[in-house]
Amino acid sequence: MVRFGSSLFLQLYLSILAALFIIGCVFVGVTGYVDYQSDYEDFYIDTELAAQSLVKQWREEHKIDVALIQQVSDEYFFVVSLIDDTDFRQYIDSVDVITQKGNVTIFSAEEEGYISARPLQSSQQWLILSDMAPDRDQQDLSPEASIHWAREQREEYITMHIIRGSMAALLLLIAGIMILMVNRIGRHIDELVDSSVAWSKGDFAAKANESLPSPLDKLAAGFNHMANNLDQYAKEQQVMMNAVSHELRTPLSKIQLALEMLQRQQPEVKDNPLVGDLLRYNEELEQLVNQTLTFSKLQHEAPVIDNTQLDLSGLLLERVVELKLAHKDKVVDLDVHAHVGFTGDIIHFQMVFDNVIKNALKYADDRVCIRLIKQEAGIVFCVEDDGPGIPANSREKILMPFYRIDKSRNQQSGGFGLGLAIVDIVARRYQAKIKLSDSQLGGLAFEVAFVYDPPI
Incomplete structure (x- = not known):
């Protein structure tokens, strides 16, 4: 599949096309230079052959017949002319000198192509032979020569386009093969990405395809080994947590x-105040066990898609009424x-509401502000208090399990440091921020933003 943006594969595609473009430009440049060199070399050789009979007649008769010029x-297919030295000096001002070979000078003119000039012995005359332009009126040629000239020009035109077309086709073929190979590698990597996404969601049963080409097969095998270890670790931890909670609940129930x-x-x-303390401590231990089990379950269970449409406005108002009874x-x-709806598990949203509101009520001095706002992209749940607040360098830490900061927000004020960690797990499950x-109000503002269509 084609990837966009800052994707590695888009960069590969562009690099391939850029490399092929550079190769094409170099090829055209080199072949053009070689053609240029060979063209005037061939032109020089052809003019040497064509000029032999002309020069011979000049040496023998000190003239050149018109019939011989027509024959050459x-x-x-050269335009043959004789000019005197004065006209020649003016003529060369409008052309470019390419090379000098003996007494022969090769020029280049925009309209006439290559031009060969050689002085005629014991005279002020110059023998000029120039290319016959492809679009030149061929009235000076015989009918047979005109037909041969047209055929030769057509063959050169076809040959040139065959070479260029073959080169373009070759470059396109190479580009197609390379893009197909990159796409094939991309599909293999997509398989590994899909497996890693499944593992990130707790689905360790998903396995990477180990039959991929080397070295991706080793990478897939390493991924599968890691997934198996994580799966085994999660299962062992879950078994241990269940066992510990059961063993703790038994003596707590007995107490x-x-x-x-x-x-x-x-x-x-x-x-007796000691009896009251024992009852309170026992209740706190029971709460700790329950919160630990909830945290462990959320942390290790595979996410299940729940399409239940919830009325969060009504749920929040109900929880506020109940939680305020203790404060x-x-x-x-x-x-x-009103009518703020969202799709999900009602237990998850109740955990978020309860733990954030409890935290604010616990540490507020006098006032708590609770907002549930519906926006175009999603909903925002925000709770503010007028308590002592939390230092900026400790705010992210309060989302860690069993973390408590110093001073007023400590263990004496209640809690075990799991409530906000549970909120963080639920938020990550819904890809909330x-x-x-x-x-x-002077204290802490705790905001959770849920989006309607989170990225996959």
């Missing part, structure tokens, strides 16, 4: 049950466009 013209039984058997311990002292400003910036 018919035989060699919960023991505390509840203790409160029933000894009601007076309900007022009744905070003011929540809403700017939610997360932007962290300073809020106009």
Whole structure:
């Protein structure tokens, strides 16, 4: 397939065409130079032969008959003329000298082509032989010579076009073969790219074709080996996470049950703050296990296309009402466009809404602003708070699992550093963009932009 833009393959195509163009230009230049050299060499040899009878008659009779001139013209297709020395000196001012061979000078004129000039012995006369132009009126030639001249010109014309056409056809053939080879390599690389895209989405069952030509076969084998290792690692990690969560939930359930039984058997311990701390710690551990499992599941499961049409406006308003119950002292400003729809899994968007809003409510001093805006290219979900904010050099780190910054946003304020990491995984699954910036309220502005038609 043809690739565009800054593609490597487009550069290869252009390089091939440029190389062939340069080769063609060099070929035309070299052949033109060789033809030029051979043309005037052939012209000199032909004029030597044509001039022999003319020069011989001049030496013997000190004249040249018109009949002999006609005969030479018919035989060699040269225009023969005699001019005196004065006219010759004026004549050479309008032509270019090519070379000197003995007493013969070869000139070049734009209209007359090559011209041969030689002085006649013991006289002020010059014998001039020049090419007969292809479009020249051939009245000076005999009928037989005119026919032969026309045939010779036609043959030269056909030969010239055959040579040029053959060269053009050869260059096109070479270009076609090279482009086909590049296309073939491109298709093989496309197969590797398709496999790598599938692996990036968690589909490790996709395998690269190892029957590709060398060295792509080794690259495909390396890709498959890497995919197998990643698949095995993901499965082992998933098994371990499931086992750890099960082993943790069992003692947590036992602790919960023991505390509840203790409160029933000894009601007076309900007022003991240590019992309340134990219940809270147990609940936090349960939340940690649940969030860890959610994070692991999102991280390793293969994405499943969900074409469910969601009403995000209604979902967001429902979540705000529920989440605000735990933060009744905070003011929540809403700017939610009506009927904001999107295609996806409702659980994923609930995770995004819950974790971002919880984070803002947790660290806000007094006010939180929540916006859900519908745009032409997609939707924008943004939450701002008036809390202490986050330093610019730490903003990207809060999307990492189990990361907590110092000062006010620490473990004592709750959380385990997994909520925003879950938001980041969901955003990447939908190819959404997360932007962290300073809020106009003074704290952090957390923005997630979803596009309707993300690039594949």
